[in-house]
Every structure is written in structure tokens, then in C-alpha cells.
Amino acid sequence: MSETIEDFYAVIPAGGIGSRLWPLSRADAPKFLHDLTGSGHSLLRDTWDRLEPLTGPDRIAVVTGRAHRAAVEAELPGIADLNVFLESEPRESAAAIGLAAAILHRREPDVIVGSFSADHVIRSTRVFEFAVRDAVEVAREGYICTIGITPTEPAIGFGYIKKGPELVVEGAREAALVESFVEKPDLDTAKAYLADRGYLWNAGMFIAKASVLLDEIAANEPELHAGLLELAEAWDDRDRRGPAVDRIWPRLKKIAIDYAVAEPAARRGHLAVVPGHFDWDDVGDFASLTKLINNGRKNDLAVLGPNARVLTDGASGILVSQTSRVISLVGVQDIVVVDTPDALLVTTVEHAQRVKGVVESLKLTGRGDVL
Template sequence: MAQPIEGFYAVIPAGGVGSRLWPLSRADAPKFLHDLTGSGQTLLRDTWDRLAPLSGEDRIAVVTGRAHRAAVEAELPGIPDANVLLESEPRDSAAAIGLAAAVLSRREPDVIIGSFAADHVIRGMRTFEFAVQQAVAVARDGYICTIGIQPSEASVGFGYIKKGDELVVEGAPEAAAVERFVEKPDLDTAKEYFADRSYLWNAGMFISRADVLLAELERNEPELHAGLMELAEAWDDRDRRGPVVDRIWPTLKKIAIDYAVAEPAAERGRLAVIPGHFDWDDVGDFASLAKLNSRGRGELAILGGNARVLADASSGIVVSQTKRVISVIGVQDIVIVDTEDALLVTTSEHAQRVKGVVDALKLSGQGEVL
């Protein structure tokens, strides 16, 4: 793109631990602070580089936890201090994105914001940029817009968006109304969705005028909206911000923006979708990480700058953060993650079950490895 999109502000929610990527992803080093693709930089930095041409570097806000401030600012040395919005504790995506909308709306009443997760992998910049351009055009018309991904397989790991009637919006030839959201399906249902090209993966990307998003939030979650507006009123006053955040933020309802804003907007015919024709992955578990990094089917992907791996007739992924020699012989779809204080061994088929290990460690009082 030659010029950033006029009136557009990118928002990067950088939260969540990524518990299905334990023990690589931890509370003090969540997955957005890792290089998971071999690009030589973190997923957060990749996200910044992807959004900067669309908004300009001075129009990207990051919403993250206080504990991650130093790491985020080290990764993004060009980010203005005012554009780092700090949460005192995680309160889910409606609070994070709503805070950005409320703060940015006070600074610029007509601003259009686009929210893009810090820990997703996207390949195909031209098609991504075109999708965002269309979504901004739809947002100017007063809709809340999401970008749905054209499925490449019958996946049970994602929620789906049912695309409805086409919308006539100048500058957005692919715009359509959202008929409904669908939770993660079973395999047979996922195969039906894949055959029906009107179903798209829900990638959690939302583009809207900030005031429109806030009005929808007020309609559906008035107490959450009221708290966010009080926060925004004090946000740019350094003396007032800390006490107000400490008082209000812990009381905010934990709810995803899908439930607080997107699904109710879809029911009222105010949610639109643009199909995304680019490669996208939320790197949700080690099976998807193996696919991202494998050079070919049946090969073993290896991550780690100093990994010492010997492989023979094996496939899957090995992630090593130690100097240990790891030998993998005659096993298929293996997942090995070796860190200084924890070792994970599973298979791609069971990669989603890693979250259960994290839950078990919490219950057993072994949170020091999380």
C-alpha cells in the first residue's frame, strides 16, 4: 500500500497465555513473545509489521498486561507510550478491545478501529490488505465487520461464521451480512461446512467505528460499558489513571467480544463479513505449529536456535530450549517440547489435550512451571 487508510487505527490485543502451547508458552512468556515460524522475530513483531502499512506506525495501539509491558516495548521500540494500554489483570477480549475503543474514541471521535490478535500467523499480504480495506469501507457504513477465513480443510478447531446475503457497499465488493455464528463443530458437521462455501472460520478480527462498537457494547453489557467509559475518561491523565484502573478493572465482566458484541450485532443485522483469501493460522496447538514449520508431509519440524535433534524415519515437531541431544527414531506425528524445567511428549492427535495438563498443574499446586 502506498498510503495508510485514512481514519484507521489498528489495535493489537496481546494477552492470553496460550495454554495449549505449554511448556513453551508461559504466563511470563506467552506465545506472542515467541518466534514460532522461524521468521527470526516474535509473532507480536510480525503482527506490527503487517499492520503498520495499513494504519501507520503511530496509529497502532497494543492492549497488554502490566507484566508484559517491558517485553512489548522491547519488541516494538517505535510504539508511542500513549498507545500502550495496560491491563492490571486479564478480563477477556470485550474488556481489552472495548478499552481501546473507548480511549481512542475520546482522542478521535470518528476513528475506525480494527482489532487483530498478536499471536496469529498470516501469509499473503496483498490479499490481507485488500480484506482490511474492504472491512474499513463497511465500517464507514455503520456496520461492525469481521474478516472470516475461507476454510482450507474441515477443521473442528475453529468456530464458524455463516455468510448471508451480499451487501452493497462501495469499496467492498465481497461484503456480506453475517447470518449466524457457530461454535466449534464435530467432524461430520465440519465436513458439511467445508463443502458449503458460505461458512467461514471465525478468526476474531473485528473492524468498526469505535462509537458503533461502544454503542453495541452498551446495549448488551451496560455495566461493562459504563466501567470502560469511566476508565477512558481518566486514561490520559497520568495522575488519575492508576487509581481508577485499580478500582474499576478488576470488577469488569469477563466476556469475549464475540458474545458481548458480534453475536448480538449479527442477530440485529448489523454485523458484516469480508472473506479472507489469505493463509491464516491461530497457532492454537502443537499440531498446527508442526504444520506451519514442516517442509513436507512426513517430515520432522525442529524449532529452537540451538536444538540438537537426531531424527530417523519420524514426523511431527520437536521444540528445544535446552542443550540436550534429542533422538527421535521411527515415530510418527510426535510432539516433543523440551525446556529447562518441563518436558512434554504427546502426539499431534492429542495436542488439544495439553490444556488439560495445565489445568492439572494448577490444581496440584505446581503453578511455578506455568
């Protein structure tokens, strides 16, 4: 179990800000740099620690913005310089993961890459490892393999993967073709999915030979593919990398890997899925963060913040305290209070999804200083 997978490389795209977690997450302190679980480590570091037994410390790459380089290196002191892929600006997941695949493919033509979000929470590390090892075996067969999480409730906040015919692959306990991807459902549909057992949560994990992934991009987004190859060709030449990034990166199409790779691959029968029987959460908003910290217990108040000076009386929900202020919550149920030095948010678990709209409004009204 503790052996690393020789030809495997993990890629961690660390790009998203996590707007629905504003004002905790923001441009200069994105979600992946926060400790949202009380583990004592950032989500990025937790992701690294989860992958390291599978790859060893020298085969994990992080794709992140130039602005986050110092923070990422501080979180991951073990990361090698050649494993930090810096974007000059955000260009969505197909460009980020595609860039990593292109660079790694040049360095090592037979490499299998797996991409794992920097800001998701998984606690069952060993079960996660099993699933990745299975997915790598499926990827060896030429499939792009995703890991779909076995649903434990009728969640409406996630996209779903509809399983197709079973796939028998040596060394993989369980695998299937992906029939299709399904957008976030309403509650009744989600209940039906849960009962059906043929639907898994889309956790955005993709494992494939780098060559297969690049071929899929080439088939669907040829210009993007060409740009990525050009970048990769210049990448390991110190003198050429910077100019190439400045020239090519800003022109690359902004598109999610789901649309550039996963959905078309599924339609062509190139996409497989391995079920992940582990806990997983994308901690997309304060509702899911509250649930995560409270372990699903209602009527508890989750408190996040090492220096919280809190006095509550009949309060439940979540309090994030990033200041040294005394905070008193009285008679407020399912409340969300996020107290930061320059911004304060008060909402409810029920309305947590609307925080993204606040961020949009702040941009529009010239108050981007707190984003």
C-alpha cells in the first residue's frame, strides 16, 4: 500500500479563489491556502499530504498564479522548483491541467497524470489511495479515468456522473464507462439519483496518460492544444519560458476541462469512472463548510479562527473569526458570520449560495479592495 506508483505524476491546479467563501477567501488569500478543517494545515497542504504516498515528494506538480508562488512554496516546502508551473493570469482548468500534461509529457512521454483540486476535503486517505491506484490501472488501458464519489445524500450542489457499462480492467477493483455528465440537479432528481445507485458525484479528478489527455484536447480544442505544446516546448529552457508564457498564455481559450475533455471523451466512450467510496466535499460555500465542521450536527455553532473571542447565547451555524474582536452571537440560528479585518459578512446557511452575488456586486461598485 505504501509503494509509490512509478510512472504516475499528480497535478494540483491551485487557481480558484472560492468566491462563495468571501470574505474568508479572496484574491490574495484563496480558499486553498486556508485551513478549513481545523487540521492545522491549508487545504493545499492536505491535498499534497494525501497524494505524496502515491507519488513521492518529487512527482507532484502545482499549477498556480504567479501571485501565489511564495504562499504555495511556503505551504509546500518539499516541492521542487521544476514542479511549480506558474500562470501569468487565470485561464481556467483546461489550460492549467493541459499545460501540466504537456510539460510532463515532454519530460516523460509515457507518464500518467492525475489532477486533483487543491481545495477539496477528503478525510479517508487510505480509501482515496485505493481509488487512485484503480484509476491509474484504468488509465493504463488508454482511458481518461475520473473518480466519482459514491453519494451519501441527495446533494444538489454537485454535478453527477452517470455510469455506463462495467469495465473489466486488471488490477482495478471496480470501473465503468461514463455514460454522461449531469448538471447540478434539483432535490427530487437528486433523490432519484441517490436511489438509482448509477450516479456518482463529479469531484473533478481526472487520471490519464498525458498523451491521451493531450490527444483529447487536440480533438476538441486544437488551438488550445497547439498553444500548450508550444509552451511546453519552451518551458524547460529558462530563457525561453518567460517570453513564451507572456506571448501564448493570455491567448489560450478559457474553458473548463469538463467541456474541453471530459464530456466529449464520454461521448466517444473514452471516459471511464472508478467509484470513490470515501468522504469528499468541495466546501463550495459556507453551508457546506458549516456542515463539514459540525460533522452534520444541527444546532451547533462551528467556530473557525485560532484567536476567536466568542460569547454566544442560543446561536448555531458558523462563525469565522480572523480578528481579535470580541464577537457575541445571541439568538441567531443557522447564521453565517465571517469577521475579517476589512470586511464582515452576515448571512444564513440557507442563503450561503448568494454570497457569490455579493462578490460580483462589490466588483461592480468599485469596492474590489476587499475582494
